[in-house]
Amino acid sequence: MSASNYWTLFRLSASGRAIPKPMLSAKSFFQQQFSEAQDTRSIQIRLFNLSQSSDQTTAQLALLCLRCYISYQIVSTCLRLVERFGDRYSFNLTDILPFVLDDQGRTEFRKTLSFEILRTFQPDKGSLSTWTARFVQQRPDLTRFFxxxxxLLVSNWALLNDTSEKQLCRILSEVYLLSPREIDRAIALLNAYHSVYRNDPSRAGRCIPPSIAQLQKIAQHLSSSDSPDVLMSRLNRLGNYVRQYRVWCRRGAALTCPIDSVMLQPVEIEKQVCPLETRFLRRYRQALITELDRAIINVLTARMQKVSSQDFLLSLHALYCGKQTMRAIAVQLGLPGQYRVVRLVQLAKLRSTIQAELIDRLKPRLAPFLPVASIDLDRILQDELEPLFNLDAQYLQTPIAYRSSESRSLFTLRMEHCVEKLFTERRTLQATMAQAG
Incomplete structure (x- = not known):
């Protein structure tokens, strides 16, 4: 860590860029206080103590040094967010800095993020860099933009930890339209997760991935023979259901509701969505899963009648359900190269056809519930659905070793479900015909 971070303040320019400005008074003060090299923690504790000094000048200069350091950490945190999520979710540094980089170096800074960070920071309980990163990621305006x-910048484990049995039941039944049996299994898994995860003293309030020992205890609660890997996969899938639901809710709240209503805590959907839009959004969520599955099944069935249905279905099953590469699929099917698999499945055309059919299916179901009759429903659906299909393309283009289950869109999840359904039906039919023959 460079000492200059304690006397260089990053300020927001009119174009949304972070511009470093050396603060000479902070530099002189810092060099007087720390003539010899010290570790980061010692420096921050001393500066924090000096900021409580009865001498106003000393206190202000110590605060300025800390504010400079915080501005550096804010920019660093934003850079990490852009590097990790920017391409996938279509934002860059200039999009998010205005939400958090608001300290211009003035003596009065009570309305800035830096003030809130310093007001709540406890040097004996953690580092200032970690505390700053947490505040940046939980900034209401920024979470609303995201x-x-x-x-949604929350881990699956935190989402599941904050989801009640009643909430999950409603999400899975009303939004995802799962069967009663599937819902019962999911609720049993959530309850077992809560029993083990919430009561583990080693967690210390942090929502980190469950350990092997915790997963084994969850299996015991369920009287299940599932391996830790299988349970981890099931929990992740459950977390993804909740995640997608929360994103929908926050998108709804972001349409016309005040910023202050968009909080990280789980709240009822009726409280998040403005009254005029509630019925339309509920209808949209209920219709989406049903019509998406129907659109996928119809398009895949039609494609199977035009191309080599066996190879086409095997390729999609290996790609979505088997998590195999195009190259591996080509070898499995005895094709000369992966280019033949690309030609066979034509994923870009497949997505486009499914999206067009889905929009045609949703329009008549949703038109009667539009809050304003003049709204362009085609454009709304196009804007809402486009990210689901784009994320699927990005997910499949990501090397398998680096794929995250959290990066799968709803479309990817339903493709897995529908392809598995068609694949199972095909195998059952073939087995029946073989027995009859």
């Missing part, structure tokens, strides 16, 4: 982009 939600509009389809991004």
């Amino acid at each position: 939600a509009q982009q389809g991004l």
Whole structure:
């Protein structure tokens, strides 16, 4: 860590860029206080103590040094967010800095993020860099922007930890339209997760991935023979259901509701969506899964009648359900190269056809519930659905070793479900015909 971070303040320019400005008074003060090299923690504790000094000048200069350091950490945190999520969720550094980089170096800074960070920071309980990163990621304006982009900066484990049995039941039944049996299994898994995860003293309030020991205890609660890997996969899938639901809710709230209503805590959907839009959004969520599955099944069935149905279905099953590469699929099917698999499945055309059919299916179901009759429903559906299909393309283009289950869109999840359904039906039919023959 460079000492200059304690006397260089990053300020927001009119174009949304972070511009470093050396603060000479902070530099002189810092060099007087720390003539010899010290570790980061010692420096921050001393500066924090000096900021409580009865001498106003000393206190202000110590605060300025800390504010400079915080501005550096804010920019660093934003850079990490852009590097990790920017391409996938279509935002860059200039999009998010205005939400958090608001300290211009003035003596009065009570309305800035830096003030809130310093007001709540406790040097003996953690580092200032970690505390700053947490405040940046939980900034209401920023989380609202991320939600509009389809991004929720909460781990699956935190989502599941904060989801009640009643909430999950409603999400899975009303939004995802799962069967009663599937819902019962999911609720049993959630309850077992809560029993083990919430009561583990080693967690210390942090929502980190469950350990092997915790997963084994969850299996015991369920009287299940599932391996830790299988349970981890099931929990992740459950978390993804909740995640997608929360994103939908926050997108709804972002349409016309005040910023202050968009919070990280789980709240009822009726409280998040403005009254005029509630019925339309509920209808949209209920219709989406049903019509998406129907659109996928119809398009895949039609394609199977035009191309080599066996190879086409095997390729999609290996790609979505088997998590195999195009190259591996080509070898499995005895094709000369992966280019033949690309030609066979034609994923871009497949997505486009499914999206067009889905929009045609949704329009008559949703038109009667539009809050304003003059709204362009085609454009709304196009804007809402486009990220689901784009994320599927990005997910499949990501090397398998680096794929995250959290990066799968709803379309990817339903493709897995529908392809598995068609694949199972085909195998059952073949087995029946073989027995009859």
